Structures are given as structure tokens and as C-alpha cells.
Amino acid sequence: MAANQRLTTSTIVLILSCLCVGGPYTCHASHAQGDTIQPGQVLRSSEKLASAGGTFELGFFSLPKSNYSYLGLWYKNDPSGLVVWVGNRNNPIPGTDANLTMDADGKLKIVHGGGTPIILNSDQELLAQNSSATLTDSGNFVVTELNLDGSTKRVLWQSFDYPTDTLLPGMKLGTNFQTGQKWVLTSWISESVTAPGTFSLEWNNSNNSNGMGQLVLRLRGDVYWTSGKLDTQNRTFQNIPLLSTNSSNDYKFSYVSNENESFFNYSVTTGRITMWMVFSDGQLMDGFKSVLVPDNICYGYASYPGCAVEKPPVCRSSLENFEQRSGSFLGPAFNDQNSSVGPSDCWARCWNNCSCVGYRTFNTNDTGCSFWSGAFVEDNTVGSTKIYVLNSTSSSSADISHSTGKKWWIWVIVVGVAVLATLLLGFLLCVRRRKLKGEEERNEEDVLFELTTSNRFNDSNETGNNREKGHQVKVFSFASIMAATDNFSSENKLGQGGFGPVYKGKLHEGQEIAVKRISKGSGQGLVEFKNEIILIAKLQHMNLVRLLGCCIQGDEKMLIYEYMPNKSLDFLLFDPTKRSLLDWKKRYNIIEGIAQGLLYLHKYSRLRIIHRDLKASNILLDENMNPKISDFGMARIFGRNDVEANTNRIVGTYGYMSPEYAMDGTFSEKSDVFSFGVLILEIVSGRKNNSFYHYDHSINLIGYAWELWKDGAILKLKDSMLGDSSIRQVLICIHVGLLCVQEKAIDRPTMADVISMLTGGTMSLPDPKEPDYAQLSLKLSLKESVSQKEKSSSYCVASSSSVILSPR
Numbered sequence: 116m117a118a119n120q121r122l123t124t125s126t127i128v129l130i131l132s133c134l135c136v137g138g139p140y141t142c143h144a145s146h147a148q149g150d151t152i153q154p155g156q157v158l159r160s161s162e163k164l165a166s167a168g169g170t171f172e173l174g175f176f177s178l179p180k181s182n183y184s185y186l187g188l189w190y191k192n193d194p195s196g197l198v199v200w201v202g203n204r205n206n207p208i209p210g211t212d213a214n215l216t217m218d219a220d221g222k223l224k225i226v227h228g229g230g231t232p233i234i235l236n237s238d239q240e241l242l243a244q245n246s247s248a249t250l251t252d253s254g255n256f257v258v259t260e261l262n263l264d265g266s267t268k269r270v271l272w273q274s275f276d277y278p279t280d281t282l283l284p285g286m287k288l289g290t291n292f293q294t295g296q297k298w299v300l301t302s303w304i305s306e307s308v309t310a311p312g313t314f315s316l317e318w319n320n321s322n323n324s325n326g327m328g329q330l331v332l333r334l335r336g337d338v339y340w341t342s343g344k345l346d347t348q349n350r351t352f353q354n355i356p357l358l359s360t361n362s363s364n365d366y367k368f369s370y371v372s373n374e375n376e377s378f379f380n381y382s383v384t385t386g387r388i389t390m391w392m393v394f395s396d397g398q399l400m401d402g403f404k405s406v407l408v409p410d411n412i413c414y415g416y417a418s419y420p421g422c423a424v425e426k427p428p429v430c431r432s433s434l435e436n437f438e439q440r441s442g443s444f445l446g447p448a449f450n451d452q453n454s455s456v457g458p459s460d461c462w463a464r465c466w467n468n469c470s471c472v473g474y475r476t477f478n479t480n481d482t483g484c485s486f487w488s489g490a491f492v493e494d495n496t497v498g499s500t501k502i503y504v505l506n507s508t509s510s511s512s513a514d515i516s517h518s519t520g521k522k523w524w525i526w527v528i529v530v531g532v533a534v535l536a537t538l539l540l541g542f543l544l545c546v547r548r549r550k551l552k553g554e555e556e557r558n559e560e561d562v563l564f565e566l567t568t569s570n571r572f573n574d575s576n577e578t579g580n581n582r583e584k585g586h587q588v589k590v591f592s593f594a595s596i597m598a599a600t601d602n603f604s605s606e607n608k609l610g611q612g613g614f615g616p617v618y619k620g621k622l623h624e625g626q627e628i629a630v631k632r633i634s635k636g637s638g639q640g641l642v643e644f645k646n647e648i649i650l651i652a653k654l655q656h657m658n659l660v661r662l663l664g665c666c667i668q669g670d671e672k673m674l675i676y677e678y679m680p681n682k683s684l685d686f687l688l689f690d691p692t693k694r695s696l697l698d699w700k701k702r703y704n705i706i707e708g709i710a711q712g713l714l715y716l717h718k719y720s721r722l723r724i725i726h727r728d729l730k731a732s733n734i735l736l737d738e739n740m741n742p743k744i745s746d747f748g749m750a751r752i753f754g755r756n757d758v759e760a761n762t763n764r765i766v767g768t769y770g771y772m773s774p775e776y777a778m779d780g781t782f783s784e785k786s787d788v789f790s791f792g793v794l795i796l797e798i799v800s801g802r803k804n805n806s807f808y809h810y811d812h813s814i815n816l817i818g819y820a821w822e823l824w825k826d827g828a829i830l831k832l833k834d835s836m837l838g839d840s841s842i843r844q845v846l847i848c849i850h851v852g853l854l855c856v857q858e859k860a861i862d863r864p865t866m867a868d869v870i871s872m873l874t875g876g877t878m879s880l881p882d883p884k885e886p887d888y889a890q891l892s893l894k895l896s897l898k899e900s901v902s903q904k905e906k907s908s909s910y911c912v913a914s915s916s917s918v919i920l921s922p923r
């Protein structure tokens with residue numbers, strides 16, 4: 116009855132629209148009615164198509180946290196309103212002004228205010244004038260070619276052939292071997308982004324142990340869970356316990372496998388609202404939200420039936436999982452802003468990285484990721500950010516010993532942004548942050564104009580002759596930097612600094628430069644950046660690496676330094692063959708130079724810079740082996756207050772961090788003095804402070820030196836390559852080094868004291884107090900405040916806003 120009536124209506128509409136064919140614009144567009152769209156008809160964004168029996172509805176919808184519209188279909192009476200199919204999942208329509216139309220050729224188009232129309236049936240081989248599109252009661256949106264009497268001639272296109280994340284009763288999951296068509300479900304990226312995301316569900320027709328196919332859930336292509344044996348009689352799958360325990364199970368499953376096609380399908384006998392939906396967190400649910408496969412099961416609970424994670428990380432156990440918590444992490448975040456990754460990608464990446472202990476999504480629409488490796492601080496204030504935190508009880512240092520060789524390609528380097536702030540204030544702030552970013556972009560042109568016209572700044576075009584003017588900073592054009600570094604070629608890469616890679620370059624005038632490419636999206640606003648650069652560039656000292664200028668291009672910021680041909684101190688000092696290049700005279704000169712540079716930084720009247728990350732790799736050597744401190748002022752450039760005395764964002768590198776800084780985040784010039792003391796001991800001994808770490812956790816170079824000092828055998832510390840000259844100077848240096856690494860900051864000398872001790876010599880030196888090396892490492896492992904690096908410096912925190920995890 117109903118079908119007949121529908122045919123009658125269709126026929127009338129068809130006749131009407133035929134009158135319009137050829138001149139659709141001259142006649143008033145008719146509206147789609149009932150369950151069908153005819154050529155020339157329009158379904159407006161406020162209208163819906165309803166299937167003949169009223170089961171399904173098709174129309175436009177939008178999602179929270181998104182300003183886009185989509186064409187979708189859903190059960191009309193589903194109280195949860197879950198969308199079971201999306202017509203334009205890859206092409207969100209900006210705004211809400213959109214119409215679905217069928218043109219005279221039978222093309223189904225979404226016409227919208229924001230760009231070119233989206234054609235739904237563009238894959239359709241044939242176009243036919245006598246087409247219409249009908250929403251059926253099974254939830255299939257079908258384009259058919261009609262005979263003149265309104266009966267169906269053939270099906271041209273159907274939504275069941277383009278499944279999104281949902282399998283409705285009657286839909287196929289599998290492969291058509293004749294057309295190559297694959298019916299696969301793919302989850303959305305997140306609940307606000309419909310594009311294909313992390314998980315996919317397919318039917319694998321290979322004979323498994325039971326001679327049938329099975330469902331396979333994949334995470335980014337890797338097998339994640341398999342359904343096991345399909346038992347059509349008992350209406351269950353081996354690995355879906357719920358189906359066999361639920362006595363009211365009304366499912367009917369079947370599969371077909373022949374030379375033409377192989378697929379799985381199901382139906383429900385009662386006609387209830389049913390949909391097998393793959394969610395972005397990996398859950399497989401049916402219509403009443405009963406869970407067939409729970410979310411995130413196959414990592415945390417590896418024993419769940421069917422879990423088949425292909426490459427499980429060695430450092431995690433089934434006792435661990437991520438739990439949603441409120442609070443924040445100490446230490447910097449690693450951000451990946453890629454909006455094609457969703458929550459479960461973040462979860463899997465964090466799970467697979469042994470030093471990762473927490474994550475959350477980065478963007479408001481739950482795409483992109485932030486990762487942490489520091490300690491988590493619970494915070495129950497309402498509205499604080501929800502973060503997923505590893506609930507492991509074991510210390511992270513235990514994990515780290517397994518971490519080498521893991522697939523850590525993901526963490527290349529991500530330089531964090533103002534994310535620490537964002538993190539504390541959460542989602543709402545996230546939105547605000549994006550607004551700020553927008554303002555920044557708007558201001559960019561103005562600032563660049565100011566940069567290039569300000570009397571303190573000179574464009575690179577007129578460089579060369581004003582280098583003598585001291586603190587002038589040049590703005591280099593991006594093109595000139597690209598040319599100088601040969602498009603940042605890998606041959607020109609000098610290394611990986613704390614804030615991004617460093618490249619060697621040669622300007623067209625022939626001057627050699629080092630370009631520090633600060634990773635994208637990092638740092639603060641342009642104005643502050645500019646101000647800091649001007650300040651930093653004013654610091655001129657023969658023991659500081661000179662900042663020549665900067666380059667700003669869009670998101671990207673670069674600092675241009677003078678080039679140092681002899682690389683960094685660690686490169687020579689810790690290399691068994693090159694170490695002999697550094698005789699005592701040179702080493703003493705280096706110690707003295709660093710001391711002078713540091714004194715200048717600490718004393719320079721207006722700035723009073725605390726370096727905070729002094730270490731051998733930050734000491735560069737010029738052609739005469741004169742030391743030059745690099746990376747100073749980075750804390751300022753990255754927008755932090757230099758006079759703040761306490762911070763919970765630990766900057767620095769293990770082995771060089773003073774106890775008070777590592778434990779409490781308190782820093783002062785005396786923290787730099789501590790690092791300098793470690794440097795002295797390293798320079799004298801030719802050994803890395805943490806090179807002992809490997810053998811005995813309780814002792815490092817400081818501890819070793821102290822033991823020798825106590826035993827009166829301190830000269831054993833001296834590098835055997837140094838010979839026996841200048842013993843007095845060596846002794847003074849070691850003595851000063853031990854004074855610098857004393858536990859209490861107040862006991863350590865200032866840099867001015869250090870210089871008079873080193874040069875004066877007449878002043879009788881106080882006896883050093885015992886350093887806190889043993890307790891420090893103990894406390895650190897208890898506190899887990901920052902993941903320690905193991906053995907060499909594979910991991911170091913270089914600033915609040917950047918971390919290096921070098922892939923190995």
C-alpha cells in the first residue's frame with residue numbers, strides 16, 4: 116500500500132520536473148518530498164527526507180565544537196540521535212547554508228555557500244536522466260534509474276556501498292572481487308571530526324582455524340582485535356562474550372564467500388534500532404549502546420579476548436593503563452598539531468613510547484596530541500583539564516631502561532608553545548589561545564614591517580657593512596636563509612639544539628652562519644620575540660656566541676648566530692681520539708673563558724641572565740679553541756620571567772642541574788655555578804658527569820671526585836692525557852669545581868669569586884663540603900619529576916618549552 120502511494124507521488128513529481136528539464140533555473144525549484152529526491156528538486160538544510168516506513172531520516176546536521184555541516188542519516192526514533200552515515204565526511208561544509216539537489220543528469224549534489232558543490236555519486240559509472248534518489252527503510256540512500264512507469268530499472272549508486280563508521284542490518288562488510296569494491300568501516304577521527312580516523316573494521320575472508328572469516332579491527336592498519344570464530348547457530352562470535360551471554364540476542368549473522376564477493380552481514384529479527392558502530396576510541400557498539408568491544412582494551416588489558424596487538428611495547432604491562440585525571444604535568448609537553456590524528460592515536464603513541472606518561476588531545480575538536488613525560492600533579496579544581504595519565508606504580512626510570520630502540524620516530528622534536536598555560540586552564544583556554552594566535556597572525560605584517568624599518572633592525576639586503584655596529588640585529592629574509600643552508604639540507608645540519616635543529620649556512624657574501632630553526636608553533640608572540648632578540652643581541656662578550664639576527668616566516672622563527680668551526684666542547688672532550696687536541700693550556704683557557712662569559716651574563720646590569728642549561732654541548736669553540744657560551748637567553752626568548760625564583764617547569768639537563776633546581780625548581784645564579792662546577796670536573800677529567808651512571812646509580816663524576824678528595828687522591832681525577840705539568844693549576848681547578856657543586860647554594864662561590872680563585876691563586880681556598888650526589892639521585896628517582904636520561908644524553912629537557920628525544 117505505502118509503496119504504491121509512493122510510486123504515485125513520484126510519478127507526479129517526475130512529470131512536473133520533466134517540464135523543467137533543460138531550464139531548471141527558469142522554473143521554481145520544487146522541494147523534495149517524502150523519501151525521494153527527483154532531478155531538479157532541492158532538500159534544504161532545514162528539511163529532512165524520511166524513509167517510507169518512517170525508520171530513517173536523512174538531512175543536514177552539525178557537530179559540537181565544529182562550525183561545519185554534514186549530510187547524514189540516522190534512525191528517526193533513536194533517542195541518542197547517532198548519525199549512522201555521513202555523505203561528506205571528508206568535505207565538511209563551512210556554515211549551515213547548504214542544499215542537497217539532484218540535477219537533470221542524476222548527479223546528487225550538495226550545493227553550499229562555502230565553495231564548489233560536493234557530488235555524492237561521483238563514482239557512479241553511469242549518469243541517467245531518469246534517476247531519482249530514495250531513502251529506504253533499511254537506511255540505504257539509493258540512486259536508481261527509473262522506467263517510465265516509475266518502477267526501478269537498475270540501481271546506480273547506494274550509500275550502503277560507501278559505509279562510514281556504521282554497519283546497519285543488511286549492509287555488507289567485505290569485498291566485491293568483480294568491482295574491487297571494499298566495504299570497510301572507519302571510525303571518525305574524533306567525536307567532532309567525521310573524517311576517517313584511527314580504527315577500521317573489516318571482514319577477513321581467509322579461512323581462520325574454523326574455516327570461516329572473521330571481523331578484524333585495525334588501529335591505523337595494524338591488527339588490534341579479531342572477533343574469532345563466527346557461530347551463526349549460536350549467534351555469536353568467539354571473542355564477543357556479550358553476544359553469547361545476552362539471552363535476548365536476536366541477531367542473525369551470515370556470511371557469503373564465492374568467486375564474486377565475500378562479505379559478512381547481519382539482521383535483527385525484531386527490527387529494533389541496531390547499528391554496529393566503530394567509535395573513535397575503538398569501541399564497537401550496537402544500537403542500545405551495549406558494548407561489543409570495549410574502548411582501549413587491547414593495550415591496557417592485553418588479555419581481553421581477541422586482542423592481537425601486532426607490536427606491543429615491551430615497557431608496558433597489563434597492570435597499567437591510562438586514566439582520565441584532572442590536573443597538570445610538570446615539565447614541557449610535546450605537541451603534534453596534526454588534525455588528522457585523534458584521541459586513540461594519542462593514546463597508542465603514548466602507550467608505545469616508554470617515556471610517555473600522559474597525553475591529551477591538542478585541538479578543541481579533539482584532534483592533535485600533547486604528550487608528557489614529567490610528573491603529574493592532581494588538581495581537583497572544577498574545570499581543570501582532563502588528561503590521561505598512566506596509572507603505573509613503578510618508577511619511570513625502570514621503564515626507561517627498556518626505552519632504547521622503541522619506535523620513537525613519532526617524537527621528532529616538538530617545541531611546545533604556551534601550552535603549559537593552556538594545559539592548566541584547559542579547553543576554554545585552548546579556544547582563547549587560538550584566538551590569540553589569530554591576532555598574532557593579523558599583527559605579523561605590522562611587526563615585520565616594524566622589524567625591518569626600526570632603526571635597530573636592518574634588513575639583510577643591506578648587511579655586511581653594519582656588523583661593527585654591535586648590537587644591531589639583522590632580519591634575514593627566509594629566501595636568503597634557505598639559500599644559505601641549501602634548503603636546510605641534512606648535510607648542513609650541525610646538530611639538534613634544545614629548541615630545534617641547527618644548520619650551517621653560508622650567506623652570499625661568504626659569511627658562515629649557524630641557523631637555529633625554532634620548531635614551528637613555538638614561542639610567544641612576535642612582539643615579545645622581537646624585544647627579546649634585541650635584548651639578547653646586546654649581550655656582547657668574547658665568550659658568548661654572537662647572535663647576528665633572526666628570520667621570521669609565518670610560524671617559523673630562526674635565530675642566526677656566528678658559525679663556530681670547532682663545534683662544541685663535548686664533541687672534542689669526550690671523544691677518545693680528539694681529546695688529545697685539548698692540552699692543559701687550552702683546557703684552562705676554556706675554563707677561564709666560560710667563567711668570564713658566565714660572570715658577564717650574571718652581572719650584566721640590565722639583563723642579569725641565568726643560563727640554566729650550561730653544559731659541554733653548549734660551549735662552542737672558535738678556530739683558536741676559545742670557548743663561547745651558546746643558547747643563553749633562551750629562557751627569556753621563550754617568554755619566561757627571569758626574576759621569578761621558583762618554577763615547576765624544570766629546565767636543564769640531568770647531570771648539570773643543581774639539587775635545588777632539580778628538586779624544587781628554585782634557581783639562581785648559583786644554579787649556573789653548580790653546572791659550571793660540573794663542567795670544570797669534566798674538563799679536568801675528560802669524562803662525562805653521568806658516564807658513571809651506567810655502573811652504579813649512586814655515584815657520578817661528582818661523587819667520584821669527592822671520594823678521591825676525601826682519600827687525598829684527587830689527582831687521579833686528572834685526565835691521563837694531560838701529563839704532569841701545571842699540577843698546581845689543575846688542583847686549583849678541581850678545588851674550585853668541588854666548591855661549585857656543593858649542596859647548598861649559599862655555600863657555592865659566585866662567578867666573581869670563582870674568577871678571583873682561578874686567577875688570583877693567593878686567596879686561600881675554603882674546604883669544599885660534601886656534595887649531595889647520592890641523595891640527589893635517590894630523591895630524583897623517588898620523585899620521578901622528570902624522566903631521567905639513561906647513560907648518555909639521549910633525553911634532556913632543555914627548556915620549559917622544548918624537549919629533545921633523540922631517536923635511536
Ligand SMILES: *[C@@H]1O[C@H](CO)[C@@H](O)[C@H](O)[C@H]1NC(C)=O
Pocket residue numbers: 180181182479
Ligand atoms: C564558530 O564560529 C564562530 C563565529 O565565527 C566562532 O566564534 C567560533 O569560535 C567557531 N567555533 C569553532 C569551534 O570553530
Ligand SMILES: *[C@@H]1O[C@H](CO)[C@@H](O)[C@H](O)[C@H]1NC(C)=O
Pocket residue numbers: 144157159212213214226227228
Ligand atoms: C538553497 O535553496 C533555497 C531555496 O530553494 C535557496 O533560497 C538557497 O539560496 C539555496 N542555498 C544554496 C547555498 O544554494
Ligand SMILES: *[C@@H]1O[C@H](CO)[C@@H](O)[C@H](O)[C@H]1NC(C)=O
Pocket residue numbers: 133243244245261262263
Ligand atoms: C527516460 O525517460 C524518457 C521519457 O521521459 C524516455 O523516453 C527514455 O526512454 C527514458 N530513458 C531510459 C534510459 O529509460
Ligand SMILES: *[C@@H]1O[C@H](CO)[C@@H](O)[C@H](O)[C@H]1NC(C)=O
Pocket residue numbers: 181182183207307308309454478479480482
Ligand atoms: C579541527 O581543529 C583543527 C585545529 O583547530 C582545524 O585545523 C581543523 O580544521 C578542525 N577540523 C574540523 C573538521 O573541524
Ligand SMILES: *[C@@H]1O[C@H](CO)[C@@H](O)[C@H](O)[C@H]1NC(C)=O
Pocket residue numbers: 319320321331338341
Ligand atoms: C586475513 O586474510 C589473509 C588472507 O586473505 C591472511 O593472510 C591474514 O592473516 C588474515 N588476517 C587476519 C588478521 O586474520
Ligand SMILES: *[C@@H]1O[C@H](CO)[C@@H](O)[C@H](O)[C@H]1NC(C)=O
Pocket residue numbers: 322326327
Ligand atoms: C576454506 O574452507 C573451506 C571449507 O573448509 C574450503 O573448502 C576452502 O578451500 C578453504 N579456502 C581456503 C582459501 O583455504
Ligand SMILES: *[C@@H]1O[C@H](CO)[C@@H](O)[C@H](O)[C@H]1NC(C)=O
Pocket residue numbers: 346348349
Ligand atoms: C552452541 O552452544 C551450545 C551450548 O553452549 C554448544 O553445545 C554448541 O556446540 C554450540 N553450537 C555451535 C555450532 O558451536
Ligand SMILES: *[C@@H]1O[C@H](CO)[C@@H](O)[C@H](O)[C@H]1NC(C)=O
Pocket residue numbers: 373374375
Ligand atoms: C558471479 O558473477 C557472474 C557474472 O556476474 C555470474 O554469472 C555468477 O553466477 C556469479 N556467481 C555467483 C556465485 O553468484
Ligand SMILES: *[C@@H]1O[C@H](CO)[C@@H](O)[C@H](O)[C@H]1NC(C)=O
Pocket residue numbers: 285367368369380381382
Ligand atoms: C546477507 O545478505 C544476503 C545477500 O544479500 C542475504 O541473502 C542474507 O539474507 C543476508 N543475511 C542476513 C543475516 O541479513
Ligand SMILES: *[C@@H]1O[C@H](CO)[C@@H](O)[C@H](O)[C@H]1NC(C)=O
Pocket residue numbers: 357361362363364365403405406
Ligand atoms: C541484551 O540484548 C538486548 C536486545 O538484544 C538489549 O536490549 C540489552 O541491552 C542487552 N543486554 C546487555 C547487558 O547489553
Ligand SMILES: *[C@@H]1O[C@H](CO)[C@@H](O)[C@H](O)[C@H]1NC(C)=O
Pocket residue numbers: 415433434435436437506507508
Ligand atoms: C591501572 O588501570 C587498570 C585498568 O583500569 C587496572 O587494571 C590496573 O590495576 C591499574 N593499575 C594500577 C597500578 O592502579
Ligand SMILES: *[C@@H]1O[C@H](CO)[C@@H](O)[C@H](O)[C@H]1NC(C)=O
Pocket residue numbers: 453454455456
Ligand atoms: C597526520 O596524521 C596522519 C594520520 O596518522 C598521517 O597520515 C599524516 O601523514 C600526518 N601528517 C603530518 C603532516 O604529519
